Amino acid sequence: MAQSRAHRKMSLGPGFWPVTIALTIVNVAISYVIAVFPFEQLVPIVGAPADQIDTLFRFMSVIGNAIFVYVLGYLVYFAIVWRWRPSDGPDAIGVQVHDVPKLEFWWTVVPSIIVAIIAIFSVRIWAGMQNTPGDVLTMEAIGHQFKFEFRYPKMKNSVYDSMHVPVDTPVTLNVTSADVLHSFWSPSLRIKADMVPGLVQTLRFTPEHIGKYAIICTEFCGTQHANMAAALYVDSQQAFGAWLSAQARQQGQASAPVALGSGQAAAGQALFGQKCSTCHSIGPFNQKIVGPGLGHLFNDPAHPALVTGEKASPAAISHILISGYQGPIGVMPNRQANALSNQDIANLVAYLTSLSQKKQR
Amino acid sequence: MAVAAHAGFIGGDTHDHIHPEPQGFIRKYVFSLDAKVIGIQYMVAAFLFFLISGLLAEVVRTQLLVPRGAILSNDTYNGVYSLHGSSMVWMVIIPLMTGAFGNFVMPLQIGARDVAFPWLNLLSFWLFPVSAVILFSSFLIGAPDAGWTEYPPISVQGPAGTSLWCIAIFLIGISSTMTGLNFMVTIVKMRAPGMTFTRMPLFVWASLATALLNMVATAALSAATAALFMERQFNVPFYDPTRGGSPLLWQHMFWFYSHPAVYIMILPGFGIVSEVFPTFARKPIFGYKMIAFSSIAIALLGFMVWAHHMFTSGMAPWLALPFMILTMVIAVPTGIKIFSWLATLWGGKIHFHPAMLFSLGFIATFTFGGITGVFLSSVPFDYDAHGTYFIVAHIHYVLFGGSVFALYSGLYYWWPKITGRMMSNTLGVWHFWLTFLAFNVTFLPMHLLGLWGMPRRVAQYQLHPEFQFWNDVASVGSYVLALSTLILIYNMVQSLLRGRRAPGNPWNARTLEWMTTSPPPYYNFRTIPAVLKNPYNFGEPLPYIGLDEAESAGSTHPPAGSSPLPAHA
Ligand SMILES: [Cu+2]
Numbered sequence: 057m058a059q060s061r062a063h064r065k066m067s068l069g070p071g072f073w074p075v076t077i078a079l080t081i082v083n084v085a086i087s088y089v090i091a092v093f094p095f096e097q098l099v100p101i102v103g104a105p106a107d108q109i110d111t112l113f114r115f116m117s118v119i120g121n122a123i124f125v126y127v128l129g130y131l132v133y134f135a136i137v138w139r140w141r142p143s144d145g146p147d148a149i150g151v152q153v154h155d156v157p158k159l160e161f162w163w164t165v166v167p168s169i170i171v172a173i174i175a176i177f178s179v180r181i182w183a184g185m186q187n188t189p190g191d192v193l194t195m196e197a198i199g200h201q202f203k204f205e206f207r208y209p210k211m212k213n214s215v216y217d218s219m220h221v222p223v224d225t226p227v228t229l230n231v232t233s234a235d236v237l238h239s240f241w242s243p244s245l246r247i248k249a250d251m252v253p254g255l256v257q258t259l260r261f262t263p264e265h266i267g268k269y270a271i272i273c274t275e276f277c278g279t280q281h282a283n284m285a286a287a288l289y290v291d292s293q294q295a296f297g298a299w300l301s302a303q304a305r306q307q308g309q310a311s312a313p314v315a316l317g318s319g320q321a322a323a324g325q326a327l328f329g330q331k332c333s334t335c336h337s338i339g340p341f342n343q344k345i346v347g348p349g350l351g352h353l354f355n356d357p358a359h360p361a362l363v364t365g366e367k368a369s370p371a372a373i374s375h376i377l378i379s380g381y382q383g384p385i386g387v388m389p390n391r392q393a394n395a396l397s398n399q400d401i402a403n404l405v406a407y408l409t410s411l412s413q414k415k416q417r
Numbered sequence: 418m419a420v421a422a423h424a425g426f427i428g429g430d431t432h433d434h435i436h437p438e439p440q441g442f443i444r445k446y447v448f449s450l451d452a453k454v455i456g457i458q459y460m461v462a463a464f465l466f467f468l469i470s471g472l473l474a475e476v477v478r479t480q481l482l483v484p485r486g487a488i489l490s491n492d493t494y495n496g497v498y499s500l501h502g503s504s505m506v507w508m509v510i511i512p513l514m515t516g517a518f519g520n521f522v523m524p525l526q527i528g529a530r531d532v533a534f535p536w537l538n539l540l541s542f543w544l545f546p547v548s549a550v551i552l553f554s555s556f557l558i559g560a561p562d563a564g565w566t567e568y569p570p571i572s573v574q575g576p577a578g579t580s581l582w583c584i585a586i587f588l589i590g591i592s593s594t595m596t597g598l599n600f601m602v603t604i605v606k607m608r609a610p611g612m613t614f615t616r617m618p619l620f621v622w623a624s625l626a627t628a629l630l631n632m633v634a635t636a637a638l639s640a641a642t643a644a645l646f647m648e649r650q651f652n653v654p655f656y657d658p659t660r661g662g663s664p665l666l667w668q669h670m671f672w673f674y675s676h677p678a679v680y681i682m683i684l685p686g687f688g689i690v691s692e693v694f695p696t697f698a699r700k701p702i703f704g705y706k707m708i709a710f711s712s713i714a715i716a717l718l719g720f721m722v723w724a725h726h727m728f729t730s731g732m733a734p735w736l737a738l739p740f741m742i743l744t745m746v747i748a749v750p751t752g753i754k755i756f757s758w759l760a761t762l763w764g765g766k767i768h769f770h771p772a773m774l775f776s777l778g779f780i781a782t783f784t785f786g787g788i789t790g791v792f793l794s795s796v797p798f799d800y801d802a803h804g805t806y807f808i809v810a811h812i813h814y815v816l817f818g819g820s821v822f823a824l825y826s827g828l829y830y831w832w833p834k835i836t837g838r839m840m841s842n843t844l845g846v847w848h849f850w851l852t853f854l855a856f857n858v859t860f861l862p863m864h865l866l867g868l869w870g871m872p873r874r875v876a877q878y879q880l881h882p883e884f885q886f887w888n889d890v891a892s893v894g895s896y897v898l899a900l901s902t903l904i905l906i907y908n909m910v911q912s913l914l915r916g917r918r919a920p921g922n923p924w925n926a927r928t929l930e931w932m933t934t935s936p937p938p939y940y941n942f943r944t945i946p947a948v949l950k951n952p953y954n955f956g957e958p959l960p961y962i963g964l965d966e967a968e969s970a971g972s973t974h975p976p977a978g979s980s981p982l983p984a985h986a
Contacts, residue, residue: 120788134762150700151764178795243870254658274804274872282875
């Protein structure tokens with residue numbers, strides 16, 4: 057059936073070679089732009105392996121762009137040059153070629169080679185990501201609805217919402233989840249791993265640039281999925297050391313769990329006036345100053361759950377006071393920022409609880 | 418060549434006598450056994466769901482106009498995007514590709530009077546609107562909120578409507594399996610005498626590959642949704658890790674179906690483009706065999722790549738590599754198709770009919786989506802792009818720029834055959850350009866947003882107000898897309914009301930469906946023709962003998978004095 061009639065020497069049609077050259081020039085120009093384009097200004101990079109993944113992306117973009125420009129270019133060019141013209145008459149037909157086996161051979165082989173090159177390049181970068189030399193800092197990240205928890209070796213308590221790592225130190229990060237699926241992604245790391253309950257996955261990277269970067273949850277995890285985020289701080293070695301010891305000091309003081317039962321509502325009321333009333337009223341939720349009104353935490357039909365999505369309970373409130381919370385309304389400072397002792401927290405919770413109870417009666 | 422030899426080759430399976438057409442509205446239009454009527458039923462229902470899901474998409478884009486979310490609470494928004502995705506995949510694109518065009522066109526193209534199992538076909542169809550109604554009614558009791566992929570454990574805890582989602586997807590899965598079986602038997606056993614495999618139109622080849630996928634892969638989806646339903650309703654811990662289940666089990670089962678499903682959604686589209694190109698370029702399709710076999714190759718490889726959706730999910734890390742390599746291999750047969758289509762244009766006499774424009778547009782946008790697909794198959798890059806708007810952009814380039822463009826192309830191509838009326842070319846050209854531009858304005862910026870740091874499935878992006886500009890651009894694009902759809906609707910309505918009557922073969926095409934009246938009679942062909950050759954040899958006499966003269970009148974010659982192909986740019 058392959059009665060190829062293409063063997064008689066045919067011209068490739070008007071303008072074929074000039075168009076091919078023009079497309080090639082366009083490709084070279086675009087490849088150059090891709091090669092020098094400063095991706096790392098749009099999304100700054102933390103260090104390895106982000107730099108290699110950018111190189112891979114650049115490489116694939118150059119190839120992908122070349123293929124796309126040729127396909128689109130010939131598509132438009134053929135459509136214009138080989139269009140039907142009224143002078144052709146209604147019955148005009150095109151050149152009756154069925155096959156050009158040589159051409160088909162090459163457009164099977166060349167893409168196979170290109171794909172093989174991309175595959176080899178990808179495998180090499182992947183292999184490099186499987187081991188971090190030196191294994192200096194091993195830590196954990198745990199996903200919760202809707203916040204990130206970080207655990208450091210030799211540190212008793214977890215840190216929430218911000219992750220500190222020292223510069224130039226390989227990091228091995230084990231990620232998992234306490235409830236549903238989440239995903240740990242930092243665009244600046246260029247890598248992510250799903251946080252799966254009952255399963256630990258490992259991410260390895262070496263931070264090289266001091267700064268603050270985003271950590272984002274990329275696996276749907278519920279109502280507040282869109283706002284589940286944390287900050288990644290790459291600190292200098294000294295700053296990291298200082299942060300660690302500050303953390304240890306605070307925790308030494310705070311490591312005893314808050315004894316909520318010991319709270320005194322009256323003491324809490326006094327403290328509220330000093331530390332909280334700049335941002336909070338004791339009216340209903342909608343009576344906002346900077347933060348929401350706190351008078352009806354337990355019994356406001358317009359606001360059935362806390363801003364964290366948890367049901368109002370003394371424990372959940374004390375958690376907000378300890379860790380702080382960043383939500384749509386703004387930033388609720390954590391205990392360090394508000395300088396709250398365990399007793400302060402117990403008192404404040406007792407006071408806030410009593411407010412709701414008064415309204416109920 | 419002698420006809421008798423070929424008749425012997427095929428065997429005596431062709432259904433050679435004409436049944437009387439059933440009378441009465443119900444038997445004729447509601448519970449019809451005629452594949453053409455069933456095809457139209459699919460088309461009407463799926464187009465309706467297309468409009469509904471399109472509206473949901475506009476709601477999504479409106480919500481994302483401002484960083485805090487413009488109109489909906491997070492929970493409502495999550496339900497909206499989940500239903501948009503689920504319905505576009507299962508209630509729109511798959512039913513249109515196989516149910517609508519497969520049923521209407523494929524039996525005609527092989528010279529059959531109907532599909533092999535008309536009653537099964539009837540059942541397949543009726544499961545479809547039933548499951549769609551179940552799916553949409555989940556809005557009433559709390560729509561599923563975890564996206565069209567419904568990953569557990571969150572989907573186990575999700576709103577009550579998630580159980581309805583399970584039922585709906587289970588039922589539509591059964592319907593797909595049955596259609597796959599039906600088409601497989603039809604294509605293998607019911608071709609006209611002389612129609613060897615290499616004389617089949619390319620849409621039939623594509624339908625054959627799709628039927629294989631539908632038949633084999635869909636079972637995994639049905640099993641997975643049944644298990645999710647049981648976990649939700651009866652607390653059987655298939656997916657709960659604290660009780661010995663595995664969340665990854667769902668992902669494997671889901672993608673074992675849903676990766677082949679992307680080929681279920683695109684292969685028939687390849688078939689449509691392969692029909693439209695020869696007709697409007699007045700040339701044989703270039704590399705017929707390569708296009709036909711590459712469909713089968715894609716279908717077979719399509720079973721072996723599902724875990725490329727799971728590089729970050731937590732399978733053994735090295736397992737990603739074989740899946741990456743196999744995925745990249747699929748790019749080769751896909752590339753062969755694209756190059757063959759380009760070569761089909763070369764040396765043609767190209768008519769810019771709207772069907773042709775959409776096929777040309779398909780090449781541009783689908784190639785782009787295919788290339789970003791290869792990017793994503795590269796494991797290290799996927800570690801970055803997975804779960805972001807880059808994926809959202811990719812999926813829309815292949816499913817909208819690919820599947821939907823091909824469907825539009827097929828709609829303009831076969832509309833006269835289906836309805837017996839012509840559409841307005843001018844409106845069609847407007848529809849194309851507006852859709853093409855608005856499509857790119859909507860989805861191109863999403864690549865950037867994704868790599869910049871915007872995850873998919875977010876109701877708000879208030880932590881990153883810098884994303885607003887490109888989100889707004891995308892939203893404006895989506896409004897223009899909606900507008901362009903109105904042009905199509907207007908065109909269809911005016912064609913039905915006062916369109917010119919369509920001749921049997923308005924485009925002077927050469928495949929069998931054009932060798933009968935428009936619309937075709939109940940029995941398709943009064944006499945089943947014998948097929949002598951591959952259909953695409955323009956300039957040669959038509960390769961059919963034994964066609965009924967009156968029925969096929971006008972097939973061989975265009976109406977005197979005018980070009981049969983009215984639109985010229
Ligand atoms: Cu896939």
